[in-house]
Structures are given as structure tokens and as C-alpha cells.
Amino acid sequence: MASVNDIQTLAQLLQSSLNPSTAKQAEQSLRASEGQPGFSILLLQIVASDQFHQTSRLASALFFKNFIRRKWTDEDGNYRIPESDVASVKNEIVGLMISLPHSLQVQLGEAISIMADSDFPDKWDYLIDDLISRLSPTDVYVNNGVLQVAHSIFKRWRPLFRSDPLFLEIGLVLSKFCVPFMSLFEQTDRMIDENQSNKAALEPLFGTLILIFKLYYDLNCQDIPEFFEDNMKPLMGLVHKYLQYSNPLLATDDDDEPGPQELVKSSICELIELYTQRYGEVFQPLLPGFIETTWTLLTTTGPEPKYDVLISKALSFLTTVTKSPERAQAFSSREILQQIVEKIVLPNMTLRTSDEELFEDDPIEYTRRDLERSDSDTRRRAATDFLSELKERYEGLVTEVVMIYVQHYLGQYNSNRAQNWREKDTAVYLFSSIAVKGTITAAGVSATNMLLDVVQFFSENIAPDLFTADTHPILKVDAIRFIHTFRNQLTKAQLAETFSVLSSMFQSTDYVVYTYAAITIERILFIRQPSQLNTFLFGKDDISPVAEQVIMNLFRLIEKGQTPEKVAENEFLMRCIMRVLLTAKESVVPYSDAIVQRLANLVKVTSMNPSNPKFSHYMFESIGAVIKSAPASNAGSYDGVLIPVFLNILGQDVAEFVPYVFQLLSQMLDVLPSGVSLPETYVQLVRPILSPSLWESKGNVQALTRLLQSILSRDSSIFVSAGLIEALLGVFQKLLSSRVNDHFGFELLESIFLYVPIGDLAKYTRQIATLILQRLQSSRTEKLVLRVAHLVYFLAAVAGPTKQLGPEFAIGLFDQAQPGIAGEVFGQFVVPATVRLHTPLDKKIAAVGLVRILFESNKFRTSYSAKWVSGAVQLVSTLQSDSLVGAFETSAAAAAEDMLEADEEIGFGATVSKLSSVVWRPVDPVPEVVAGDKVKKFVGGEINRFGGNVQGLVAQAPEEVRSAFATYGRDA
Template sequence: MSAEVAALLRQSFDPSTSKQAEERLRQAETQSGFASVLLEIVASTSIDLPTRQAASLFFKNYVKRNWEDDEEGQKIALSDRQLVKDNIVSFMTRMPPTLQVQVGEAVTLIADTDFPAKWDYLIDSLISQISLTDMSVTNGVLQTAHSIFKRWRSQFRSDALFTEINFVLSRFCEPFLAIFKQTDLMIDQNRNNKQALDILLQTLLLLTKVFYDLNCQDIPEFFEDHMAEFMSVLHKYLTIDLPVITAGEDDDVAGPLQKVKASICEIVELYTQRYEEIFTMLPEFVNTTWVLLTQVSLEPKDDILVSKALSSLTSVVRVPRHAQLFESEEVLKKFVELIVLPNMSLRTSDEELFEDDPIEYIRRDLEGSDSDTRRRAATEFVRSLVEKFEQKITSIVLEYVKVYLTQYAADPVSNWKSKDTAMYLISSIAVKGSTTKFGVSSTNIMVDVVEFFNVNVLGDLHAGFSERHPITKVDAIKFIHTFRNQLTKQQITSVFPMLAQHLTSPNYVVYTYAAVTVEALLTMKRDGQTLFSTLDVAPFSAELLQNLLSLIERGSSPEKLAENDFLMRCAMRVVISAQEGIATATEVTVHHLNKILAEISKNPSNPKFNHYFFECYGAVIKYVGAISKEALAQLEAMLTSPLLMILQNDTTEFIPYAFQLLAEMLEMHDTKEDLPLAYKQLLQPILTPTLWDSRGNIPALVRLLQAFVVQGPSHLVSEKLLEPVLGIYQKLIASRANDGFGFDLVESLFACVPLQALEPYAQQIFVLPLTRLSGASKTEKLASRFALFLATCASTQQLGPDFAPSILERIQPGLFAQLMRSIVLPHTSQLASPSATTKRASCGFGRMLASCSMLKQDQALWLQTLTTCLKLLELPAGAVLSDAGSLLQQQQEEETMADAALMALDEGFQASFAKLVCSAPLGTANQAYLALAQLQGSTNVDPRRFLATCLNEQLEGRDTWLALVKQQAAETVPVLQSYGLNI
């Protein structure tokens, strides 16, 4: 098996065989011993390194997909799991560092699930591998330890967390200190031995990382007791110079010594922020860091070190009792002159990055990926000084700003870098509060941002492309982006055409910054309203889209075309903002989108770009398709073929998007009309079982299938497709991950398909979830979703309140009451969000209270159901939608969801399924949604009034029941009266 798997891994390198090889590897995953085979390949020195690297990556992803057993049951046998845990540590210690990283991530994933409860010997296994003479082996141990411990850095404090940390500390502290001391000794002994030092400095770097891990939540007693030993060594290596290592270093890449010093600075920052009261050596570290910052070079190799050193000083400034170290004007001037200015000025390497790798230049600045750059660190340092010494530091920096602006004015062509430094300095002192999403919220009162804009920025925007250096242009655009909240709508409106004009700039960075800023301006809100209305944006939309999409199409390959997600995000925002205002440009816009799709489908490479791209499609359909039947038909004519091509070519990354867009268009058809022929032809293929094997496809497939059910229930019956659809329901309901989608599907069937056609299957439909609820695979989610299912059945027009109870009694006498008491009512509180779910549940229980004969046979259960329903409805004001404003709130919720979705992407979140927020048409445009909600009896009602109406008008023997309420649940009477109940 090992040779076969290795051969498949090699075949995965070749584009012509990669897909088939990957499929066969995924099939091999299910075989016993597969994980161990992968590990053996990674550890084998007789196999070529590329194959071992591929095996390490596949192993990590295999663990990520299969180790957790709480979704689909246990995917990896216990014996295989045990074999992996028994051998992975010894394997990892023998691997080269390039392989240790991937396997280390796998160890982290396994530890997340199993350590310490199911892997209590892990730390002992690590300690047993430690060698105080062979540091290459010990490095493997430390790398593995760091892989496990680093997850503590981002976790919230809890008893369970500290139990785990203490478990590790009780075993690991003494061996850790021994390695620490031995490494220091061996470095001293090998100061002129480069080969030895390369390994030892890697050991020291891993030691500092593990040191941080072990101290990140609280300072352990062991470390407090040995603080002098640890800190004296750390201080030594912050000052050390090892010429044999630094001689001949690459100026562009951080060497081992820079990495060690940067890691020590992180420890200093941690101790300053968390343990400064007992950190007695802090003043020594401050002085050393100050000297270090005045001595390091301006080469990129020192960037990370400078960033971390500045960050540690920033943390010291923010500690009130240490701020006095910096408060004299003389000290502040030295900081600005010797540390801030050199690290805020543009360097040759920055210019080279601007020219040679513009997208990286942009990402470092805009996405926060420059958190390790000098400029951002220097900016944060200045802002920390402004927090403590606002007047002094502002006056000092403004003097330098004047100097740089004067230099620029004297010779704009030669001294453009002076203007660039001035712009960064102004930003560093002017901004007091800001967020990535909303921009600057408060500014320094000593800096007139608007005046600076009028005098020093506006002219650069007006100037032609050849009249200003591209970086000067970028600085001007970025100033608007940064301080957009401080400008009036009139000012922003006046510069908007200039920003749009910059989309035609020949410079990559300039037009990208213009797109980023346009997108930010279009999202601005004031007093709860979008600053630019649809009417404001529509006149510009066609030209903006033409320019943005044409820029994207310049990409010379699928990868280059999808590289610039900033442009695609702006295009998406233009469509969302212009809404139906883009109707006249629909044909041109979709033509561009289709051309882009044809290219990126060849090799989907940028998930962010892809998501914004399909959101753009979704927004076009949403706003243009709602205008008229003809507009929808035009869109279908242009879009159906490209979307079906995605399915035909099995472009895995795009298939869920294609299903969502097809569902969106189908949902917009009038439900009273026959199912369109093009969709009829699609129905059979989407029932193919293999499509449903991919979890990423399921949410979109269920939505599309629901649209088919709502639009063409008679077609399902006449074509004998009901059983295949129910087969899918059976598959979904059996899955812990997908049971909610199963309920969504069957609720649509019960609402739309004639009951006569469903009757033969009704009992089995209920048996499937009941089987899980009575067994080991019962979950809280399943129980609460079953409660909603029962309520939905009660409010569905063609079923009524007696339908579900009668089916349950057929399965087993007394089952309805038993389930209500043990499953349904105890889990109803979990239906309190979102509001649409609350409404559906409460409407269903209202009908049951009024008209369910089986419920009314049990007075105690009836009262319990009433009080549970009232608890569900008694949420904070506005949490349950009534008729008034429901559509507006729906739109606001969708806008919030859109922002959340985009923020998730910004933060690097990726999932196998990404919901298209823009593909959910609002109001009457979504015919399928409205029809389904109407059939389920939960639309256009105030659920509180609905409950009162049910009890007032439909409850037989009303007086008797209400007397029971007064007698046994008197506390509910005022609540019911406030709903409109006559009692």
C-alpha cells in the first residue's frame, strides 16, 4: 500500500493526472492503516523529498477532515488512531524542519481533540525523545511541543484550559529549563562554528516560542521562581552579536539571530502587558531595545526585529508607571528622530516592492498583513506616545511634517519621498480611534485633518497621472480612505469622480487603491443610513463597472486575473449600491463576468476573489431579475449556460455557487406558472447521489431542490421523482452535520406536494429522525430542529395541527405526549433566534393549542405548551417580527449578514460552503420563499396577535380552557391580555 500511495502522490504533481490521483487518494482514506502509511512515507529517507512533502500536506488535511468524530461518526478506526498517536512524536523528531511544520499542524489538530484526556502520555513521549547532545532531535521535540501549546495563546481562560496547562507544566518545566541552559552553554562553546550555531539558534528560537506558549495565559510558579535565570539569558541574546552567522546574510530575509531577537521582544511585550509588576528587569530590556533600534540596518532582513522591538516599547509606553521613562521632550525628540523617522521613511526595498510585486505591497498595507512592517510598528509607537503625551509629541511631529512638506514644495519631482513621509506622520498623530471596517472614529484635536486635506491632498488628486509620482497619488487616495468619516458628503461627492478617474491610471497600485476607497465610500453610513443612495450611485455605475471589470480582464493567466480581489470587491459593491440602477448596463456587465468566469474556472486560485465574483452575479440577478419577467428571462439566457458549464466540468470550488445562483433565478419565477423547461431538464441530474457526497454542495443543493419543490410539485409527482427526493431526505436526516437541511427539504415537501402523494411515505418520514432521537446519535440540534418541524407541520395549510400527532400515534400509542414532554417543549427555547424561526414555531404551537385534539386531551400538557410558547414569545422588544417594518428589517439583516460574510473573508475564514448573501432576493422577488412561507402559515402575521386570535376564535370550549389558565397559570393572564386575548 505504501508504494501505491507514494505513486499517487507523485501523480498529483502532474496537472494531467492530478485530479484522478487525488480522487484515488481520497478513496484510499477509508482503508485501514492509511494514516500510518502516510506517516511512514513522510518519515522515510529513501523516498524523494517532494513526495514526502506531498504526503505531509495530505496527512495534515486528512487529519483535519477525519479525526474529529462528532459529525459523521468515527471515520478513523480506534486502532489506527492509536497507531498514529504512538508513533507520530518519534517520526516527527526525525524529520527535516520543512516536513515538521505540516506534521506539527496535524499534531495540533489531534491534540485539540484528544489531549490530554485521550492522549495523556503525549508529554511523556516528548520528554523521552529529548537529547541534550543532539539538538537536531531536540528541535523536533520542541517543534512538536510548540505545535501543541501554541493553541493556548488564543483560547479564553477556563478551568479546563488551566487544568491542561498545569498538566503540561507539572511534567515539562524541568526538562525545558535543562534544554534552555544547555543550549546557552553550547552556543557559548560554538561561537565560531557556523554549522553548529545554525542548529543551536533554531533550538533557541523554538525555546523562546515554547516559553511564550507556557506563559501566555498566566505566569507559572516555576517561571516566576526561575525568572532571573530565564531573563538574564534572554537579555544576553537580545544584545549578542555572532559575526559568523550574520556575515554574508541575505539582506532581504531575516536570519536566525534576527528571528531569535524578535521572539525575545515578543516575550518582553507579553511580560510588560501581563506581569510587569514582577518583571524587575524591564528597565534593562527597555534600554537594550532602544539601543538595538538605533543600531539595526534598514534592510528588509531586520524588518521583523524592528517591528517586534517597537511593539515591545509601545507596550511599555502604555503602562502608566513606566510612561515617565519617555515623557521628557528631549527623549521624545530622540525617539522621533532616531527611531520613528528612519522606520517611517520609504526605503529602496519598499519602492522595489511597489514596482515588482504591487499586490503584495497593497496587501501589506490594507489587510493588516504589514503588522510586521516597520511603518506600521512606528505608527503604533507614535500613537501610543500621543495617548500619553499628546501635546508634546504632536508638536514635535508637526514640526517634522512642516519640514518635509517644505522640502516637497521646493522640488516636487525630486522630493516626493518627503511628501510620503509627511503623509504617514500626519496619519500617525491624527488618528486616535479607528476600526478596519469603519475607518477613523476620532482624531487629535491639534491636527486639522480637513484643512490638511484641502491644502495638501486635493491638489494631488486633481493632478494628471504624469504630474505626480504614483506613490504620491496613492498617499492622496489613502488619505481619503483613512479619514473618510471626517469629510462631509459634499467633499466626498466632489472627489468621487476623481477617484473614479484613477481607475484608469496605468499604475496597478494607484487603480487598486482607488477601487478600495470607492468601495469604502459606498459602504459608509451616517445616522443609520447609507451615505450614498441608489440614485447617487446609479449614474456612475456603468462606467465604474466597465473600468473595474476591464482591469480584472487584463490578467494574463487565470491566477493573475483572480489575483486582485480588491477590484472584484469594488465591482460587487457598485452593483449592490446601484441596485436596479445597473439595469441598462446588464448585458455588458454580464458579458464581462462570463468572460472572467471562463478564465478563472480553468484554475480557481483565490477564494476571496471567487466569492466576491459570485456575489456580483448574485446581486445582478437580485436587482435586475426583480424588475420584470423579461429582465429575468434575459439574465437566464446569459447565465444558464456558463453556470451549467461549471457543473459539466466539475469545477469543484464553484459548484456550490452555481447551485445557489440557479436556485436564485428559479425562486424568482411566478409559482403559479409551469416549471420552465430548462429547469425541468436540470432536476434529474441534481438528484445524482455523488453530488450529495460533497458536504460543501449540500446547502446549495437543498435550496435548489426546495425551489423545484415549490415551483413544480406536480412535476415531481408525475415524473416519479418523489422517492429519489425522499431518498436524499433520508441521507440528510441521518447526518449530524446535515439533518437541519433534511428537515428544510421535507417541510417544503409537506407544504407543496399534494398530501395524497406523500401519505404512503409519511410514517417513515417521522421514523427516521425518531430513530436518531432515541439512540446514541441524538444531539441538541436535532432535538430543537425536530421541535420546529412539529410546529411547522401544525401550521402548514394542507396538514393542520392533528397531522403530526396522528402519525406519531400510528407509530406508537402515547408517543405524541411523550415526545412533547421529553423532546419538543424542553428544546423550544432554542428556537428563540432568528426571528423567522421564532415566528414559525410560535404560529405552529398556537394552532396546536387551539385545534390539536390530542393535545387537548391532556390538560397538563396543554398548559405546559401554552407557557412554553409564551416564554418563546417574551423576547426583547423587536426580536420577533411583526408586519410593520418586517421587510425593512429583513433588508437590514441581510446587509448585516453581507458585512459579516465579507469580514469573515477578510479574516481569512474559508469553508467548504460559502453562502452568497446577495443571492437572496428581497420581498416579492423571491416567489418561492413567499409561497413556501404562506403555505406554512408563518408569513405576514404578528405571532403574538396570531396566538391570541387562535385562542379567541378557534379554541372549542374556550371558556373552560381559559378558566383553567386563570386557575393554574394565573401569571400568564396579563401577558395573554397584552396579546389581545379576551380573558
């Protein structure tokens, strides 16, 4: 853009960013201008002005939110935009947000939340006073804006761990906000009573109520405030009033979307569940009334989808009630349990017409709601959880009562299978609800109800549906889900038999059927041996006969999509491909060229519009799995297919994919045989990947560091010949200055020292040491101290004339910056940190480096002899550490397979999703010294070779040190 002062040009760029054909160029122009003073204020002016189109205003609000996320502060809390802009944004944003329509409020609310997370209360102490001052006795819309801002700030507390700073912040808010909050609650209640027959007035007032209940939860989420405990009866009286409240004027004709009354009651159910769960002792006197009202609500609310969230929240509240043995007594009789099953469980567990429509019309949404506990707001899941909790309390009685209904529904099904298939669906759900013992995790069910025979039920009622061609698709899905749920209870032989059946379902035309089959196969392949948790039940020999057919069928299903969004829609299919590849390992090599070609094509298509982070992640994991499994003879054979695709992604700057590309490029380089020279592609990449702009993205840092390390290890001369040493060290300096990324800086520096000839670094070493010492002095952290210790030991461990490193270099490095300082660094930081180096590899490097410093370094034993004994004591302690014994390198296969249990963490964002199939091996400067007892033999050899030089120093050491050294020398 020409200038950030040109608001029209900025608005045009924002509008252009919404058009796929101009989005990339517009985004680049916007990013180029965002560092200029006043840019953030212009964005807010566009959001505020009704002279611009609504889409431009929304685009501006979105860009502002993302701009604040990227640019508000750095990891140390320093502002990254001009201070004048910071002050202006804080002064303007609250008043602006209050005046905006909801769609724009949401975006600015998230921005305020990000700002508050950094600045409130220390650097934004007037925020709460500002909000309270804007509350109005008459203007509901202004109040709703104020409450929306407050919720944006306070909801940050919900997932946080308790801490003193958190409670200080909450206490500050409570001291100012509680009284106005209660007054507004009572005022809103009066206005609702006064406007019982005025729909136009009631609707915004119920918008106020929704926000009040959200804030009620926010303010109580960590602990019950004294104010709320003291005013429990009046406040909870109002809460109870609106759980019972009903006004025909607020009823909606839309059967799908919840209306204001449903939204209010859903929020209330969340609130009373919190109180029951966390503050049961003080809430107990009021609890029976809420239970009775909730029961009534559950038994009188219709089956329409608009009530789904309300019903699920109400059931979740009752489930929490039953977790207390005392409260659960109310549900302990057979008669009550029968009423619960008939009036609450069955109506909410039975398949509805809307469920069948979802199955047909939006199968991927049906799958996500229903499987792997992703359906927390559905009736079925909530009813299942409620029944399961009751079963945990009264297993025998609940099992007996429920099995009567299970047999009844199975009987109805068997009397007319074509017509009564829904009854069997209900029976299978009921049985599964009481058969599971404990919770279902990503690893499946660990225990089952001993009063039921899950395997027999499977054989008699589930297996036939898998093999019968005319089974209704939903019953077939039920059968697959049953295997998915109870896979740990089936034998390997039974699972192997079902595996072939599940594989055949990739020929099905039913989206949900083949998706469930893919999910279940993937989970079966993840089952571990009961007695060997590091070993999987199914290995490459089990999967290799069918792997090609399974993989190609899955590709075919994915490739049916006609757009990038549809191709990437079904992450479950891609996850199954990934798991089959990881399990099959090198057995896929005969057809791996075809796999890589299909994956490359998918990358090309989805890069046009990356829309599903999980699909993308599994896609790149699959590429990594194929590369990793290729034998040495195949190394580099995929480069011709993959590298042009990867370079195109880098050229197009597809931000969501770039970190994955860097990881895979590094892996592709690492698998090349050691004698192969650096490919020309990587030579051409060296200069671009040193560009500072690439390192601005947090998601790129780790992958770029790894790639630079891989290039350095292959051929460091490219940096020397191209005059890029200073640029390389500039990256180190940038990383060192960041508390978040400084450890990557040290990893890079260690590779630079290891692979670049010391003669080419000599003129920079004093500056390197100075930078490290300045960081130690100005911004010391535990992580930084550990990395400095690791660096010293790393440099000292490397021996041999070709390396030109070793103990003299390690000690002399810091003395270049300030003569005599190396002793202080060693005594104050390095030795004390040694015990806190965690991994066996780190301990091995420390042991090797430390013994070389103690026994080989002339400078150390002369200039810093006062530090010798403390170093010797630490060396013996390190050698006796349990974690030094055994192999120090985790099996690459095990590391790659033990992966991907936390799917919710995968997403496009500021931090990279690390690929588990890319083995991230730390650099070992002394691979010839194997960990464990051989380290002790190495130490003994050093003692025997150089011990004569330090006899006097050894004599000053404690007896246990002298004895240990004698033992190591004797055993060497």
C-alpha cells in the same frame, strides 16, 4: 489506483497530482482509495522514504495533512478511518517527523496539530511522554524535531478562549514538560557558549533557540505557569542574554531574508510583549532592562529588509509598554519624545529603496502590506502604532513635537518638489499617525485629534496631488490613502468630488494607484449615514451616472491578466465591482447583460485554477448582486449565459466553486415568476444533487439544502415521478445524524412536508418520527430540541385541505412511532423550548402553530389535556414578546449590503463562504398571517371560532391567561 498496498502506484499518483494536465484524475483516484485500510500508513511511508523524489514526498505529506483534516474524526469525535490505522499513525508520526527535513516537518506538524486537537490528551495520553523521551543531550537535530512537534501541538492554545478543559490540558503538559524544557534551554545555552567560533554548530543551535522561544510563548499564552513565575529570573536572564546577543558568524549576506539572530530576537520581542501585556506585575522588576536593550536595538539596527520583522516586533513591544500610564512616564519629556521621533520613528517611517522597489516590482504585495492594517510586520505600521500610542498618552506634547517635523518635511518638499517627493511622503505619514484618535477599523476613523484640522490639511496638502498630472505615483497613492483613512471626516460633497477623481485613476498605468482608487471607492460606498446606521451615505442615484464606466474600467483592468492566477490576483478590483453593483441596484439593468457576460468569462478563466479565495468570493457576490437586482421582467434572462458555465464547474468538480454555484442556482430559480415551471436544467440536476458523495463536503451542505428547498417549492412532483422520495428522505436522515448539520435536515424536512403531497409521504412518516425520537434519546442538544419544537409548530401552523397538515398531523406524527409519545414530546421539549425560539418569524410560527394545537386539535384536548394549560401559558408569553412586534423579515437589500467586514474569514476550505447577495429567506408556512399585532388578531379569531370546545380547559388556566384570551377574542 490498483491497490493501496501498491506503494509505487500511490507514489506515481501523488506525482501526477502535481501536473495540471493529470491532477484532476490523480486526485479522484487518490480520494477513491483513501477509505481503504492502510492508506494513511502508505502515505507516511512515502514521506519517510528517500527512494522517492522530494516532490513526491512533499505531495504525500500535503495529501496526508489534508487527508487527516478531512478524515480523522467526524463532528462528534468518532474516527472516520480504521482504528488500526489510527493507532499506527499515532505510533509512527512523531518519530517520523523528528527525522524529516523542515519542509516535510511543517506539513506533518499541521497534521499532528489536527490530530491533537481531537485526541490529546484523552485519547493520546502518551504523546508528551513520547516527546520528552526522545530529547537528546547531544543530538541537536533530534531535539529540533521534538520541539517542532511540541510547537505544532501547543500553538493551538494561542487563540483559544479560556475554559476548564483547556486549562486541564495545559496543566497536564506543564506538569511533564516544564522541567525538560528549562533543562534543554540551559543545555542549549551552554552549547552555544562552547561553540562561539563554530558556525556549523551554531546554526542548528539557533534553530533550537527559535523553537524554544516559540514554545516559551505557547506555554505562557493563556496564563503564567507557576513554574515560569518561580524561575522567572534564570529563564528571563537567558531571554535577555539572547536579545543582546551578537555573533558575526551568524550574520547573513542576504539583505532581504532574516538570519537566525534576527529570528531569535523577533521571537523574544513577541514573548516580552506578552509578559508586559498580561503579566506586568510579576515582570515589572525585569522590564527596564528589556526596554533599554530594545531601545539600543532600535537605534543601532540597519534599514535592510531582513531586519523589518525584528524592528516591527520591537516597536510593538514598546507600544505595549506605553499603554501603561506608569510605564509611559519614561517617554513623557519633550527631549525624550524628540529622540524617539528622530532616532526611532523617522528612520522606520521614511520610505526606503526596498519600498520603492516593491512598489514597482510587486505592487499587489505593496498594497496588501500597506493598506487596511494588513502590514503588521512592517516598520512603517509599527512606527505609526508606537507614535499613535504615545499621542494617546501625551496628545498636546506629541502633536506639537511631531508637527515641527511635518512642517519641516513639507518645507523641504516645496523647495524642490521633483527631487524631494520622499520628504512629503514622510510628512503625510507623520501627520496621519497623530491625526487618528483611537484605532482604525474597517469602517474607517471615528474620531480625530482635535488639535489638528484634518480637512484643512487635506485641502492644502493632499487634494493638489490628486489633481496634478505629474505627481509622483507614490504621492498620489498617499493622497488616496489619506481619503481612505479620513473618509468619515469628509463631507458627502467632498467625497463626491473625490469620487470622480478616483474613478479617473482607473486609466492610470500604475498598478498601486488604480488599486488604491478601487479600495477607496469601495470603502466610500460603504459609509453609513451618521444618524441612520442602516442607510448608506451614497445610494443608487448617486452612483448610477458613473456606475457603468467604473465597472467596465475595473473589468478591463482585471482582464489584463494573462493567466488564471494573474486574473484573480487583485481582489480589491473585484470587491469594488461588487460594491458598485450592490449600491447601483437595478440601475445597472440596461447594461447588465454585458456585466453578466464579463463575470461569466471570469468564472470560466479562474475555474481553471482557483487561486485567490477573496477574488472568487467577490466575483460570485457580484453575480448574485446582478441577479437579485433584476426586475421580474428580466428574471431568467441571464440563465443562458450563466448556467452552461455553472454546469461546467459542476461537471469538472471545481471544489472551490461548487458551493457558490449551488447558491446561485438556487437564487436564479427563486427569482423566476411563480407561474414559471421548473426549468429543464434543474430537472436534470435533481438526481445528481441527491448523490451522497456531494453531501460529504461540509461546504456543500447548506447550499445544497437551499437548492433542494427551492426546487421543492417550484415543483415537488419531479421527486415523486422520478421515484426519488426515498433518496430525498435519505438526505434528511444523513443530515439528522450530524450534530453540525441536523438543523439543515429539519429545514429540508419542513419543505418536504410543505410541498410534497402527504399521500406520497404517508408510508415514510412513521420512520421519520422514529429517527427524530432516536436522536432525541441518543444525542440530544439544545439546537436539536429547538428544531423539534419548530417542526411541530411548523406542521401545526399549516392549514387547509390541500396541505393535509395542521395540528392533528403535527400531534399524530410522533404517535405513529410510539402511541402516546406526542404528549411527552410536547410537554418535555416543545413547550419549554418555545421561549428560546429567537427570530420574530419563529415566534410567529410558534404562536400560530400553538394556538391551532390548543384550539383546533381534537386529539390534543382529549388525549393530552393535561398539557393544555402549560401550552396556553406559553402561548400568552409568546404573544407578549417584544420580538413578535413589527415586521419579521429583514429587508433583503439591507441584509445584502451589511456584509463582508471579516475578509480574513473568506477562504477555500471545508465550510462554505455564504454569499450575502443571495437572500436566504426562511420558509414561512403561513405568509397570510403577518407578524406583530395581526398575529394576536389571528389568535383572537381562533379563540372565537373554537373556544367553545375548550371552555373547561380555559377555566383551569391562570387568571392572566383567561384575561389575555378574552382580550384577544374581543379585539379580533
